[in-house]
Amino acid sequence: MDLGYMRRTLLFVTLLVASCEDEGQVQQPPGSTLAFDNAWVRPLVAGGSVTAAYCDIRNQGREAVRISGFSSDDPDVRVELHESSEEGGIVRMRPLENLTIPAGETVSLAPGGKHLMLFGFDDSPEVMLYAALEDGLRLPVVFTARDKVER
């Protein structure tokens, strides 16, 4: 095989990996088949303390993973797993007991759908939440403040 081609390919792959890391978006906690991408939190409306947080949860494993909830180390912050749905033009939210990420699939927490609700949020530019898995693992995920989805 042509060595120059291989070098160029290798360089391309290296750049690709480097640029992904620079994004700071992909977080794969050790010991888990889950990866969290595009984790963001909506800044507070003036005077408020409740907001929503979103991310894409990718399961790279061969078995489904069930998340039993999210939490914060800050005792003033409570986190709930919700799902929004629209019926007859009215948007409703209901709490979800857990969230299953099927093997090899991605579940998106996104505006208008499943999301995390933060109560007592202090509007910091970054918030660390923990995903509690049913098998006992607790995975840290950093959510960065962002006004809207950039895609």
Ligand SMILES: [Cu+2]
């Ligand atoms: Cu909600």
